[in-house]
Amino acid sequence: MAKKFAALRAAMSPRARELAEAKAQKMLAEMPLYELRQARGLSQKMLAEVLHVQQPAIAKMEKRTDMYISTLRSHIEAMGGQLEITARFPEGSVRIGNFSESGKVSAS
Known part of the structure; x- marks a missing residue:
């Protein structure tokens, strides 16, 4: 069974969430x-x-x-x-x- 993204995100450390957000913003900017x-x-x-x-x-x-x-x-x-x-x-x-x-x- 596939996991929901929200559940996967909740399991991430605050630092991992921060890095993922920064990468997403960079991808959107370029x-x-x-x-x-x-x-x-x-x-x-x-x-x-x-x-x-x-x-x-x-x-x-x-x-x-x-x-x-x-x-x-x-x-x-x-x-x-x-x-x-x-x-x-x-x-x-x-x-x-x-x-x-x-x-x-x-x-x-």
């Missing part, structure tokens, strides 16, 4: 485009309709390792999101604004 699309409840066909392209174009784009920022922005916006480019340095992070539509640069 995902490829196809996983992001799926997490948003969209099919490739639905996204293709919003972007006015054919479904195979979405499949091809999701497999790319390199693309124009404008292409990525339109893909993210079609999913209801907003693209931000941030450079991270030991001293802090800077949001790169010349890729945004407004062209404003801001530091965070």
Whole structure:
């Protein structure tokens, strides 16, 4: 008989639960485009309709390792999101604004 997840979780030590939660949050914070699309409840066909392209174009784009920022922005916006480019340095992070539509640069 399968055990319920709640029972398995309850048997974990607090440290193990903490590590599992941290790993889950990291996985949610970093995902490829196809996983992001799926997490948003969209099919490739639905996204293709919003972007006015054919479904195979979405499949091809999701497999790319390199693309124009404008292409990525339109893909993210079609999913209801907003693209931000941030450079991270030991001293802090800077949001790169010349890729945004407004062209404003801001530091965070």
